[in-house]
Amino acid sequence: MTIVALIRHGETPWHAENRYCGRTDLPLTGNGERQAEALAGWAAVTPALRAVRSSTLTRAIRTAAPAAAGAGLPHVTDDRLVELDFGEAEGLTSAEMELRWPKERAAFVADPVGDPLPGGEDPRAAIARGSAAVLDAALAGAGGVSLVVCHSTLLRLLTCHFTGVDPSEYRRAYPKVGNASGAILRRMDGGDWELLAFNPVLTRAGVAW
Template sequence: MPHDRPGLPVTVFLVRHGETPMHAENRYVGRTDAPLTDLGHEQAVELGEWAAQAKLTAIVSSTLRRARDTAEPAVRKTGLRAPVDERLVELDFGTAEGLTAAEMRERFPHERAAFEADPYANPLPGGESPSAALARGRAALADISNGESGDRVLVVAHGTFLRIVVCDLLGIPPRAFRTALPVIRNATGAVLRRDHAGRWGLMAWNPPLGAGTETW
């Protein structure tokens, strides 16, 4: 399903940032500007080694620190600039920010149950509407893939945001993002290709991105 104007085929590497202390504990982190862990920095370095051979034409990052720090080794290795785009930030999880799923079930069981039944229609208490996140994600991806950034673009963003956007681009109902795409690992994500007619296809999901791995 096209979301942008026709043009040359473009490959977009939609990558989740490296690990943070909150993610290491399975806590929800949305707008909190969390740093990377030591492992997260190692994952970023590996991504940079992959970027060195990937013939990228552009790198774009969320404004949040964990995304910018994940993109930084790729910037060094390629010599490309890495503009930031606020439309790529993670969803705001409201009062669920910093909590585990178990803690949410204790503090607001009904809202958590509704979220688990349909996370798209029932955002976490005080959190951003997933439809609003999808709208900004659609707009960002349309600009990123319009050809002005070349035909091989690395985008460093966030897990929930990416799963919602990828579902939409592939024609999967966004409400199914937690079941259709249950796992998105750090420093990897989706390799997508948009054809000349603006249709999106999935080339890979959670592939290893490091020195000597596939570059598509």
């Protein structure tokens, strides 16, 4: 049995306006840095933590690196964990999308996997790359805990994928992912997955799931 803590990076400058941030390589805000430090506190008191991996984007690296240091573990980056490419939607808010292409936005809201945003990455391809990366991370931390820092949309798609939920429902099943929080998944020895918690508080005080 292995636990995978699939965690979203800390806050970025686009967080306040909820702008879609896919491949734009934003830094963390001051608050995001504090969220990363809180996660590092959790990592330091989690003796079963055996692996720390993250996306190659700065916001994920800056979130994962303190946790790896706090746990005395190497920090491995993996470009398969980067956020989806949102195409023409990059940097926009939902309201701005609705004004620019209302039909396309409505189709996306109804089925974000079957009708991705204009010019955006096929979510099914993102699931394929992301799930392979998470499986590798689980193997690296086999029998213990693996920390995997990635991004909101990929995280929700992967949570659905591993737990048998239709990925097209990811926006309805998991409407919000907290910064420096996410999905706590358990991988059983037979290969089945179970969701233990979503949006838990992870701090030096311990775990809340």
